Amino acid sequence: MSIIVTGSIAYDYLMCYPGHFLEHILLNETGKISVSFLVEEKQMHRGGVGPNIAYSLALLGRHPKLMGTAGHDFIEYAAWLNAQGVDTSLVRIYPDEFTATFTVMTDLDQNQIAGFHAGAMSRARELSFRGLDRADIDLVIISPNDPAGMAKYALECQELALPFIYDPSQQLARMEGPEIIAGMRGATALTVNDYELELVKRKTGLSESEILDYVRMLVVTRGAEGATLQSKTERVDVPAVPPLVLRDPTGVGDAFRSGLVTGLVSGYSWEVCGRLGALAATYVLEQAGTMNHHYTLPEFAARYQENFGNCPELADLMRR
Numbered sequence: 001m002s003i004i005v006t007g008s009i010a011y012d013y014l015m016c017y018p019g020h021f022l023e024h025i026l027l028n029e030t031g032k033i034s035v036s037f038l039v040e041e042k043q044m045h046r047g048g049v050g051p052n053i054a055y056s057l058a059l060l061g062r063h064p065k066l067m068g069t070a071g072h073d074f075i076e077y078a079a080w081l082n083a084q085g086v087d088t089s090l091v092r093i094y095p096d097e098f099t100a101t102f103t104v105m106t107d108l109d110q111n112q113i114a115g116f117h118a119g120a121m122s123r124a125r126e127l128s129f130r131g132l133d134r135a136d137i138d139l140v141i142i143s144p145n146d147p148a149g150m151a152k153y154a155l156e157c158q159e160l161a162l163p164f165i166y167d168p169s170q171q172l173a174r175m176e177g178p179e180i181i182a183g184m185r186g187a188t189a190l191t192v193n194d195y196e197l198e199l200v201k202r203k204t205g206l207s208e209s210e211i212l213d214y215v216r217m218l219v220v221t222r223g224a225e226g227a228t229l230q231s232k233t234e235r236v237d238v239p240a241v242p243p244l245v246l247r248d249p250t251g252v253g254d255a256f257r258s259g260l261v262t263g264l265v266s267g268y269s270w271e272v273c274g275r276l277g278a279l280a281a282t283y284v285l286e287q288a289g290t291m292n293h294h295y296t297l298p299e300f301a302a303r304y305q306e307n308f309g310n311c312p313e314l315a316d317l318m319r320r
């Protein structure tokens with residue numbers, strides 16, 4: 001049985017400009033811009049929501065299957081993911097496309113100029129759950145990706161009765177109410193942060209209790225304030241796990257989902273599911289980048305125990 005993670009697969013290029021963009025972006029009477037910045041400190045990070053979630057699931061011993069689309073430049077990324085324990089057999093590689101690329105330049109004032117090239121990600125709508133062995137799938141997570149692909153996956157999960165988590169996150173900004181409702185209908189859980197919850201409520205006109213007419217569980221993360229898991233009849237509040245150092249929050253939400261999913265597929269109590277999410281997230285806070293953290297299962301279990309005390313689920317977690 002496996003967890004299938006769908007989501008964007010991308011390379012992130014981060015560059016620093018040791019000056020001030022605003023001194024160079026002056027519109028003259030022609031109204032044209034033509035500037036070139038000599039940048040320093042170029043970094044390349046492997047990224048994308050799909051790999052981020054799959055990576056922490058692999059650390060937690062779950063052998064996830066990443067499902068997504070990538071380009072001819074994905075070969076080394078795939079080899080690296082495999083070495084981390086992520087199965088990439090459901091990633092389709094398009095030799096005529098580039099893997100999605102996020103490029104951002106930041107100046108000394110923290111102004112940013114960024115571009116996102118979707119490349120192979122815009123083909124994610126060409127993948128399908130039909131034809132996969134239904135009996136081999138525990139849970140699907142539908143995370144930010146090609147919008148048409150996300151809508152298709154949700155519909156297929158509904159039609160094929162595959163349990164799924166609907167995780168639209170940053171894609172909510174461009175979605176309308178009916179699309180959000182169509183995506184979350186029948187989901188095991190809807191996962192959002194507190195800001196995204198407000199977006200869902202505003203765009204759909206639904207209250208929290210009405211959202212729970214469509215999804216079994218609503219999971220809301222609230223940064224350092226922790227997270228809430230709720231259904232029509234139950235509500236569990238989970239505190240955040242304080243980081244030893246706070247380096248970079250990018251990717252915390254994704255890692256939270258990895259811990260949550262681990263608990264859900266294992267049938268753990270909601271309290272434990274949320275705590276696994278909170279601890280998995282804190283490891284990401286403590287490193288720069290979204291996949292530079294590392295732990296063994298015994299290390300993870302020991303830290304869980306330090307924060308939350310022992311529970312029978314920990315022994316089960318370690319057996320995986």
Ligand SMILES: Nc1ncnc2c1ncn2[C@@H]1O[C@H](COP(=O)(O)OP(=O)(O)OP(=O)(O)O)[C@@H](O)[C@H]1O
Pocket residue numbers: 192193194220221222223224225226227239240241242243249250251252253254256277278279281282285
């Ligand atoms: N400052 C913090 N200290 C401790 N834990 C944190 C902190 N920020 C986030 N977390 C943990 O990570 C979880 C998810 O955080 P958050 O709600 O900020 O996600 P997010 O907004 O989706 O993040 P992103 O999209 O940037 O990855 C929280 O529920 C909490 O457990």
Ligand SMILES: [Mg+2]
Pocket residue numbers: 169170193253254
């Ligand atoms: Mg998020």
